[in-house]
Every structure is written in C-alpha cells, then in structure tokens.
Amino acid sequence: MSENKKNETVVIETNALDFYYNPQTQALKNVNIIIPEKMVTAFIGPSGCGKSTLLRCFNRMNDLIQGSFIKGNIRIHGKDIYKRDVQLEDLRKSVGMVFQKSNPFPMSIWENVAFGPQVNGITNKAELNNIVESALVQGDLWREVKDRLHNSALDLSGGQQQRLCIARTLANKPDIILMDEPASALDPISTGKIEETIEELKKEYTIVIVTHNMQQAARISDYTAFMMLGELIERDETKKVFTNPTEKLTEDYITGRFG
Amino acid sequence: MNAENKTSFRKKVKNTDKKVRWLITIGGYTIIVNIVAIMLFLLYQSLPLSLGATIEKWFSVPSSNNAAKVLVTGIDPYLEVFYEIDAQGDVRYYSTVSKKKIGENKIALNGAEQFLSGAKGSLQKEIFTLGSDSGRIVTGLITMAATYSSQGRSISPSLEIIEDWQVPATNDSIPNHIEKISLSQNEDESRVWAWQDHSGDVQLRIYDADMDEEYNYNLSSDLKGENVTALTLSANAENLVVAGQTGRVYWFDLSDFEDITLKDEFQATSLVSSINYLLGDQAIVLGGTDGSVSTWFPVRTPANLFKFRKVHTFTAHAFPVINIFVSGRNRNFLTIDKKGNAKLHYSTTGQTQIEFRPADFPILSGTFAPKSNAIIVIDAQNKFGLFKLENPHPETDLTSLFTPVWYEGYPDAEFVWQSTGGSDEFEPKLSLIPLIFGTFKGTLFAMIFSIPLALLAAIYVSRFAPPNLARQIKPTVEIMAALPSVVIGFLAGLYFSPFFEKYLMVIILFVLVLPLIFLSIMYLLQRIPDNWKSKLPPGVEILFSIPIGLITLLIAIVFAPAFEKLFFEGNFQQWLYHVLHITYETRNSLVVGFALGFAVIPIIFTVSEDALTNVPESLTSASLALGASPWQTVRRVVLPAASGGIFAAIMLGLGRAVGETMIVLMATGNTPILDLNPFNGFRAMSACIAVEIPEAPVGGTLYRVLFLTGLLLFIFTFILNTLSSLVGDRLRKKYARF
Ligand SMILES: Nc1ncnc2c1ncn2[C@@H]1O[C@H](COP(=O)(O)OP(=O)(O)O)[C@@H](O)[C@H]1O
Numbered sequence: 003m004s005e006n007k008k009n010e011t012v013v014i015e016t017n018a019l020d021f022y023y024n025p026q027t028q029a030l031k032n033v034n035i036i037i038p039e040k041m042v043t044a045f046i047g048p049s050g051c052g053k054s055t056l057l058r059c060f061n062r063m064n065d066l067i068q069g070s071f072i073k074g075n076i077r078i079h080g081k082d083i084y085k086r087d088v089q090l091e092d093l094r095k096s097v098g099m100v101f102q103k104s105n106p107f108p109m110s111i112w113e114n115v116a117f118g119p120q121v122n123g124i125t126n127k128a129e130l131n132n133i134v135e136s137a138l139v140q141g142d143l144w145r146e147v148k149d150r151l152h153n154s155a156l157d158l159s160g161g162q163q164q165r166l167c168i169a170r171t172l173a174n175k176p177d178i179i180l181m182d183e184p185a186s187a188l189d190p191i192s193t194g195k196i197e198e199t200i201e202e203l204k205k206e207y208t209i210v211i212v213t214h215n216m217q218q219a220a221r222i223s224d225y226t227a228f229m230m231l232g233e234l235i236e237r238d239e240t241k242k243v244f245t246n247p248t249e250k251l252t253e254d255y256i257t258g259r260f261g
Numbered sequence: 262m263n264a265e266n267k268t269s270f271r272k273k274v275k276n277t278d279k280k281v282r283w284l285i286t287i288g289g290y291t292i293i294v295n296i297v298a299i300m301l302f303l304l305y306q307s308l309p310l311s312l313g314a315t316i317e318k319w320f321s322v323p324s325s326n327n328a329a330k331v332l333v334t335g336i337d338p339y340l341e342v343f344y345e346i347d348a349q350g351d352v353r354y355y356s357t358v359s360k361k362k363i364g365e366n367k368i369a370l371n372g373a374e375q376f377l378s379g380a381k382g383s384l385q386k387e388i389f390t391l392g393s394d395s396g397r398i399v400t401g402l403i404t405m406a407a408t409y410s411s412q413g414r415s416i417s418p419s420l421e422i423i424e425d426w427q428v429p430a431t432n433d434s435i436p437n438h439i440e441k442i443s444l445s446q447n448e449d450e451s452r453v454w455a456w457q458d459h460s461g462d463v464q465l466r467i468y469d470a471d472m473d474e475e476y477n478y479n480l481s482s483d484l485k486g487e488n489v490t491a492l493t494l495s496a497n498a499e500n501l502v503v504a505g506q507t508g509r510v511y512w513f514d515l516s517d518f519e520d521i522t523l524k525d526e527f528q529a530t531s532l533v534s535s536i537n538y539l540l541g542d543q544a545i546v547l548g549g550t551d552g553s554v555s556t557w558f559p560v561r562t563p564a565n566l567f568k569f570r571k572v573h574t575f576t577a578h579a580f581p582v583i584n585i586f587v588s589g590r591n592r593n594f595l596t597i598d599k600k601g602n603a604k605l606h607y608s609t610t611g612q613t614q615i616e617f618r619p620a621d622f623p624i625l626s627g628t629f630a631p632k633s634n635a636i637i638v639i640d641a642q643n644k645f646g647l648f649k650l651e652n653p654h655p656e657t658d659l660t661s662l663f664t665p666v667w668y669e670g671y672p673d674a675e676f677v678w679q680s681t682g683g684s685d686e687f688e689p690k691l692s693l694i695p696l697i698f699g700t701f702k703g704t705l706f707a708m709i710f711s712i713p714l715a716l717l718a719a720i721y722v723s724r725f726a727p728p729n730l731a732r733q734i735k736p737t738v739e740i741m742a743a744l745p746s747v748v749i750g751f752l753a754g755l756y757f758s759p760f761f762e763k764y765l766m767v768i769i770l771f772v773l774v775l776p777l778i779f780l781s782i783m784y785l786l787q788r789i790p791d792n793w794k795s796k797l798p799p800g801v802e803i804l805f806s807i808p809i810g811l812i813t814l815l816i817a818i819v820f821a822p823a824f825e826k827l828f829f830e831g832n833f834q835q836w837l838y839h840v841l842h843i844t845y846e847t848r849n850s851l852v853v854g855f856a857l858g859f860a861v862i863p864i865i866f867t868v869s870e871d872a873l874t875n876v877p878e879s880l881t882s883a884s885l886a887l888g889a890s891p892w893q894t895v896r897r898v899v900l901p902a903a904s905g906g907i908f909a910a911i912m913l914g915l916g917r918a919v920g921e922t923m924i925v926l927m928a929t930g931n932t933p934i935l936d937l938n939p940f941n942g943f944r945a946m947s948a949c950i951a952v953e954i955p956e957a958p959v960g961g962t963l964y965r966v967l968f969l970t971g972l973l974l975f976i977f978t979f980i981l982n983t984l985s986s987l988v989g990d991r992l993r994k995k996y997a998r999f
C-alpha cells in the first residue's frame with residue numbers, strides 16, 4: 003500500500019490504465035490516478051470523457067459489456083482486481099456503487115436494504131434488522147421510513163429513493179463507495195440532503211463521485227480529477243484545482259470556456 | 262408553400278387521419294363483434310339441449326265403434342293414418358286429416374267369441390296379437406304402404422293375418438280364456454307369445470323362423486303357481502319378465518328356444534300392476550299398484566351373475582299404474598294410471614318430464630308413434646286422443662352431462678362418454694367429465710414437460726447465453742411455433758410413441774441419470790481452482806453439455822436391461838400391470854405431454870424471454886453491484902420483476918394446450934377414460950369435437966353436446982386469457998414499476 007505526499011493511505015491506484023469498449027473504441031487512455039482513503043475524490047470533465055467508465059472499472063461493472071477489455075492495472079489495497087482469482091462478488095461487496103438514476107428494487111424498503119447482506123450470506127433476521135437500521139440511519143433515511151419499512155420502495159420520492167440506494171450500498175459495509183452523478187436527477191433540496199449524507203459518510207468511507215456540477219465538486223470533495231477525452235488531465239486537491247490549476251485545459255473547463 | 266396551400270395540406274392530413282382512425286376502430290370492433298358472435302353461435306347451438314319435452318294436444322275424435330272394447334291402436338310413421346282393433350275383431354282405419362274412418366277389416370270370430378287381450382309385438386312394425394275367450398290367438402300385421410302420386414303421399418293400410426292358432430284344450434274342458442298376452446317378433450321374424458289364461462297358468466309359445474319349429478312351454482311350476490299381474494317380452498324375443506301377485510318378479514331367459522331358464526327372480530318394491538321392456542332389451546319399467554314407477558335392469562354381480570337392480574324411481578302416480586307405453590326411438594316411456602293421468606319419463610336421466618291428462622276417462626290402449634313424435638290413446642268411452650310430442654334432447658340435461666349416470670348394463674352410476682353404438686337401440690352416454698378430464702390431463706402432462714424447459718431456456722437465453730448463441734436460439738425456438746401441429750401429432754403418434762415404448766427403460770434411466778451427472782459435474786467444477794476455470798470463455802458450458810448428454814445416453818442404453826431386471830422384474834409393462842394394476846398404452850399421456858409440449862414451449866419461451874429481457878438493466882446492475890451472483894440476480898430480481906410476463910406466458914401456453922386439437926387427436930388413443938395413469942391415453946374435448954362432429958346428425962343431441970363442448974373450451978380459454986392479463990397486470994404493477 004503506497005502513501006502519497008500527505009501521508010494519506012492510497013486505496014485505489016491505477017497504472018497506465020487503458021480501457022476499450024471494443025478494439026475500435028478506447029474510452030480511457032493511460033490513466034494513472036490514486037484515490038486516498040476516507041476522502042471524497044470527484045471526477046469532473048465534459049460529457050463522454052470517460053468519468054463513468056473509469057468509475058465502473060473500480061468495481062468491474064464494465065465486465066458486463068461484451069468485448070470490453072483493459073490494459074494496465076488497477077490495485078485496490080494493493081491487490082490487482084483484474085487478476086483471475088479475484089471473486090467478483092467479494093470485490094463488488096467491498097466496492098459499492100450508487101448509480102446516476104436511482105434504481106431501488108421493486109420490493110419493500112427493508113428488502114432493498116437487506117438485499118446485499120442476504121446475497122452475501124447473512125440469513126439471521128435479527129442481524130439483518132440491525133444492519134438495515136444502521137444503514138438507513140447512515141443514509142439519513144431512518145427517521146423518514148422507520149414506520150413503513152415494509153412498504154414498497156417505489157412509493158418513496160426521488161431523493162428518498164436515491165438515499166435508499168446509498169443505504170442499500172452501506173448495508174454491505176463496503177470500503178469504497180462509487181457514486182456516478184448521484185444527484186443529477188434530483189431537485190436542489192434533495193441534492194443538498196445527499197451532499198450532507200456524503201459529508202457524513204466520508205468519515206468512514208472512501209468515496210469516489212462523478213459529477214458534472216462543479217460547485218458540487220468544490221463543495222464536497224477533497225480531491226478533484228479532471229478528465230478529457232479519456233485522459234486524466236489533472237488531479238489534485240480540490241482547492242488547488244479550482245483556484246490554481248496547473249493545466250490550461252483545466253482552467254478553461256473550470257471557467258466555463260467549454261464543457 | 263404558401264399559406265393557402267399549407268391550410269389545404271393540413272386539412273388533407275387531418276382527413277386522412279380521420280379516415281384511418283375510422284378504419285382502425287372498425288377493425289377493432291369487428292374483432293370484438295366476431296368473438297361475441299362466435300360465442301353467441303355456440304350458445305345458440307347448445308342451448309336447445311336444455312329444452313324439455315312438450316306435449317301438445319293435436320285432436321281427439323270419437324271412434325266409430327261404440328260398443329266393443331279397443332285392444333290395440335297404432336299410427337303410421339307419417340302420422341296420417343291411425344287404427345284400432347277391438348274385441349269384436351273389427352279393424353278400423355282413420356285419417357288424421359279428415360278425422361274420418363277411411364277403411365276397415367274384419368278378423369273373423371266364431372259365434373259369440375270375443376277377444377279379451379291384445380298386444381303389439383314390435384316397436385317398429387304394426388304387428389299385433391289378440392287372445393280370445395275360446396283359446397284362440399290371432400296374430401296379424403297391419404301394413405301402411407305409402408304410395409306417392411301427383412296428389413302427394415297417400416297411405417293405404419291393409420291387414421294380413423300371420424297366424425291363427427288355437428291353444429290346445431286343457432283337461433278341465435273350460436274354454437281357454439287368454440286374459441293377458443304379450444308378443445315379440447325379433448329381427449329374424451321369430452315370434453314369442455306369452456300369455457296367462459283364466460286358470461292363472463303362464464304359457465309360452467315360440468315360433469323359430471330359422472328352423473321353422475314351434476315350442477310350447479308352461480311356466481306355472483317356475484312361478485310356483487303364483488297369480489300373474491303383468492308380463493312383458495323384450496323386443497329381441499330373448500327375455501320374458503313376469504310379475505306375480507305378491508310383487509315377485511321373474512326373469513326368464515329365452516335365448517335358447519329349446520331350453521327356457523328362470524334366470525333371476527326378485528321382489529319388487531311394491532306390487533306390480535303393469536310392466537314393460539324399454540327399447541334396448543335391458544331395462545324394464547315397473548308400474549305399481551301404489552302408483553310407483555321405477556326402472557330396473559340386470560347388473561353383473563361379483564359372482565358374475567346378472568341380477569335385476571332398481572335404478573331409477575320416478576314421480577309416482579296417485580293411482581295404480583295400468584299402462585306403460587314405450588318409445589321405439591329412445592328411452593322415453595309413458596305411464597298411465599287407473600284414472601287416466603299420464604306421465605312421460607326418461608329412463609337414462611331418471612327424470613319425469615311431463616305430467617298431463619290425455620283423456621277424461623281411463624285409458625284402454627295407446628302407443629307411441631313409430632318416430633316417437635306423437636302419442637295416441639283411446640279411452641274407456643272409445644274416444645281417440647292424439648298428441649304431438651316434441652322431445653329433442655331427452656338424454657341430456659345439466660345433471661347427466663356433469664354428474665355420474667347409471668347406464669344400462671353398468672354396475673353403478675359413472676361418468677361415461679360413448680356417443681354412438683352399434684345399433685339404434687344404443688343408449689347414448691354423453692358425460693362431459695371424461696372429456697374435460699382428458700383435456701386437463703393432457704394439459705397437465707404438457708405443462709409438466711414444457712414449463713420447466715421453456716422457462717429454463719428463456720432464462721438461459723435472456724441472461725446467461727453468449728449473445729451470439731442467444732441470437733441463434735431465439736429464432737430457432739420461434740420456428741418451432743410455426744410447426745403445424747398435424748406434423749407434431751403425426752410424428753408423435755406414428756414414430757415417437759412406438760419408439761418411446763421400445764426404449765422406455767432407456768428414456769426413464771436417461772431422465773433419472775442426467776440430472777445426477779450434471780449435479781456431480783457441477784460439484785466437481787466448483788472444486789476446480791477458480792483461475793483454472795476462468796481461463797475458459799464464458800458460455801462454453803453449453804459445449805460440455807452435449808458430450809455429457811451423449812455419455813448419459815450411452816450409460817442409459819448399457820444399463821437399461823439390468824435396471825429393468827433389478828427394479829421391474831425384467832419387464833416394465835408387465836410389472837406395471839401386476840404391481841400397480843396399470844395398463845400400458847402405446848399412445849399414452851407421456852407421449853402426448855411431450856408432443857404437446859412442443860407446441861407449448863415456443864409460446865412460453867418467447868413470451869417469458871421477452872419479459873425477462875425487458876427487466877431493466879438498472880435493476881440487474883444494482884443487484885450485481887451489491888455483490889449478488891448472476892443466478893442470485895436472476896432469482897431475486899429478474900424473476901420477480903418478470904413474474905407478470907412469465908405468468909402470462911404460462912397462461913397462454915395453458916390456453917394453447919387446452920385448445921390444441923391435432924396433436925392430442927393423433928398422439929393418444931382417444932379413449933375417454935377417467936384415469937390419471939400417465940401410461941394411459943385420454944380423450945380431450947377438442948379432439949372429441951374433431952372426431953365426432955363429422956358424424957353427428959345436424960341438430961341432434963350429439964351435435965349440440967359437441968357445440969356445448971366447444972363453448973366450454975371457449976370459456977376455459979377465455980378464463981385463462983383473462984386470468985393471464987388480470988393476474989399478469991397485478992404482478993406487473995407490483996414488481997415491474999420501473
Ligand atoms: N457500452 C459502451 N459501448 C461503447 N462505447 C461506450 C459505452 N459506454 C460508453 N461509451 C463511450 O465511452 C466514452 C466514455 O463514456 P462515459 O464514461 O460514459 O463518459 P462520461 O461518464 O464521462 O460522460 C464515450 O465516448 C461513450 O460514447
């Protein structure tokens with residue numbers, strides 16, 4: 003496990019990462035990035051630059067795309083996650099993911115949150131109840147839903163659904179949470195709530211968040227990575243990136259000259 | 262385009278829109294109208310089954326004879342001429358058109374001689390016999406020849422005396438009074454007379470037409486000197502039933518003219534005042550002095566003897582039953598009591614259909630018209646009463662279609678479908694239960710076979726198969742749906758069923774061993790190191806399954822004889838019969854299930870595959886991202902989300918299996934039996950319609966019952982489809998709100 007200059011533990015580290023959707027479509031080019039522990043790292047960049055692709059490499063969700071492959075490697079806690087002996091289920095349990103569009107299962111709230119622990123082998127009802135409660139508390143949803151845990155999750159509002167998806171991920175007790183524009187489909191108040199939740203969560207979890215909203219990146223992240231056309235242009239402390247970027251491209255993007 | 266052009270263009274578009282909308286609406290409604298029309302047509306064809314009998318007074322006219330007692334009456338098949346024969350030997354013919362006498366004949370009498378009794382000897386011919394007070398028995402035939410001229414049809418009746426016979430005088434020198442007489446002439450024109458004289462003796466005279474021989478018997482010793490109250494001969498001249506004064510009934514077997522035997526005797530439930538054989542020579546009707554009416558027929562006992570059993574009791578009369586008239590067409594009969602009240606009954610169903618009063622005075626004689634479309638009676642005041650009878654479907658009602666019916670010759674009430682028999686006297690057995698059962702039995706076996714296969718295939722194709730393979734499988738299965746069911750039925754019936762029978766053991770062994778082998782291979786696979794396993798491209802399992810299947814087949818072939826020896830005493834069919842008392846039919850339900858499965862699998866597969874594929878990726882991604890395995894994802898997320906579609910798929914498959922005709926027709930023996938045994942066949946409703954409708958007389962009972970069967974099928978599929986969309990919708994609302 004390597005450390006960066008500020009003595010932060012590096013959780014994810016990529017090394018000359020290339021990603022191809024197919025031999026003709028290269029979505030990531032020579033990406034070298036480190037993600038520090040218990041920090042929020044934000045990926046910004048124009049649409050189609052490969053933010054989601056990179057994020058989905060971290061829990062190997064890209065494996066689902068037929069014909070895709072990577073070059074280079076990704077280490078999580080120093081271990082190459084693309085090695086053959088890696089159990090995908092274990093990887094995805096410890097690297098949780100919240101999607102852009104909230105996607106609760108058409109089941110009850112309780113069943114949604116308990117889903118992860120259940121598929122990972124926990125059957126004890128009391129234990130599940132505890133996990134569900136603490137995950138919902140952490141996801142800042144407990145107060146709102148504690149009386150209707152067995153109602154359909156689909157009856158919740160959009161913001162609540164997204165927080166449920168966060169809680170559902172938390173129930174797996176992951177190390178890392180990947181969030182792909184988690185608030186892009188929500189109204190400002192719901193977005194605010196999500197941001198508060200993220201603020202809370204970073205005390206315990208390593209969070210990687212994709213956002214196209216630069217104020218959001220500035221507000222909640224510790225580190226910001228700016229990507230363009232599949233390449234990582236710049237990655238630094240958020241304050242630095244937003245106030246004094248090293249790269250001209252970054253500055254142009256941040257000041258709204260394109261994007 | 263200028264403004265004016267533009268508005269006219271918009272107008273045009275709007276017009277087209279309007280026209281197309283109309284067309285589409287018409288199309289939609291036409292379909293609905295069609296379906297409703299089909300349903301109404303089926304109803305229209307089957308509803309008459311529920312119509313009861315109607316008896317309508319046609320006319321009544323006094324006989325031109327006013328003194329002598331009438332002994333025999335009759336009418337011609339076209340209902341144009343009726344006749345009477347009275348105690349003076351006068352035969353008079355009347356026209357139903359002019360209602361006047363149109364001719365007469367005379368049977369000569371000796372001096373003051375009078376006829377005391379008379380009877381008809383056939384349900385088809387106007388053959389009659391008269392017994393006089395001097396021991397004469399005259400037998401004659403009235404022919405009603407129809408001649409066709411430019412004026413139309415005219416009936417010219419004539420009398421022919423067949424035999425004039427004198428009963429040999431007895432010792433006591435009192436002239437022999439023939440007090441009761443019965444006659445039967447069978448198809449060979451052999452004749453049997455049975456009569457009772459004033460001394461109470463019952464005598465029997467047989468004329469054997471084949472041998473031109475005569476036999477005479479006195480049955481008094483068999484009857485233990487009992488006074489006889491009624492007697493009847495069956496139309497085939499093989500049975501004589503005699504009722505004694507004490508209510509004891511004696512059944513004589515006349516089939517061997519040279520050796521008459523008393524086959525059975527039994528105590529009737531009341532004193533018998535009249536008795537008659539029904540059409541079919543099996544069942545008798547007993548009319549009691551207490552007015553009771555019951556039918557009886559012989560039933561095989563465990564000791565393999567035939568004993569008369571009481572089968573139906575009908576609505577009783579308030580007075581002694583003195584006449585029983587029997588239809589020559591069906592199991593209808595008319596009972597008349599001492600005061601002239603009549604009741605029309607139907608023996609198969611045990612129903613009393615109509616009660617009426619044909620005359621103001623007691624009835625002396627009467628008969629059904631040859632086609633059973635009229636009844637003629639004559640009362641004590643020598644007045645004829647003619648009635649038109651309409652009884653189109655007496656053998657069916659809701660009860661007889663859906664509950665067990667005790668048919669002649671059967672040991673008990675049963676569900677039987679046997680619509681046609683060898684002769685006109687056949688009693689149609691039209692229970693729908695064996696057909697409904699057959700349909701559901703076929704459907705059950707088809708579903709057992711097809712639901713798992715189709716669903717597994719759908720899951721595999723939609724979720725696991727490599728996309729290239731999936732692209733191949735789907736259209737292939739869909740082509741299966743286009744296979745004409747005749748072809749499937751033909752292959753199943755002619756090739757597969759004998760093959761199945763021949764290699765039954767191999768097939769059973771294969772089916773048993775295959776899952777075992779697969780499970781053990783899967784177990785082994787789990788123990789292989791992961792990195793070794795993951796070197797294989799995904800979806801390659803399918804390639805392994807083919808050699809595994811072949812190896813299993815080989816194992817099954819090699820071990821089948823040993824397996825059969827070990828568990829089934831060396832011969833499975835015999836073992837089935839000896840141990841489970843099950844017979845093995847070549848075209849059995851398993852074969853049909855397999856063949857029908859072929860028709861059903863594409864439907865279930867296609868519809869459920871669509872439903873499974875339509876489960877949004879966001880849900881499967883969420884599940885996989887939470888660390889669920891692909892199978893966990895399918896089981897916990899995809900299947901519930903697709904449950905509406907899968908349910909609909911199964912229901913559609915069920916609907917197809919229920920309605921499928923050609924396959925069940927060709928691949929089963931079509932035996933309408935109620936037996937869940939998978940090695941037996943069955944007869945499905947659809948196949949039954951296909952088999953029988955070409956031979957069912959239009960408008961007849963069978964014809965209408967087949968339409969009713971069609972209506973039931975329609976209702977079943979309608980219910981299945983409605984259920985499919987209702988429950989499917991609910992499931993979709995619950996699980997598929999994505
Ligand atoms: N499934 C896919 N197959 C092929 N190309 C894809 C696929 N998904 C995304 N891409 C392409 O990869 C590039 C990066 O996409 P993405 O990572 O989604 O961008 P971002 O999230 O930054 O907007 C885009 O050019 C996009 O068109």
Ligand SMILES: [Mg+2]
Nearest residue numbers: 053054055212
């Ligand atoms: Mg994206």
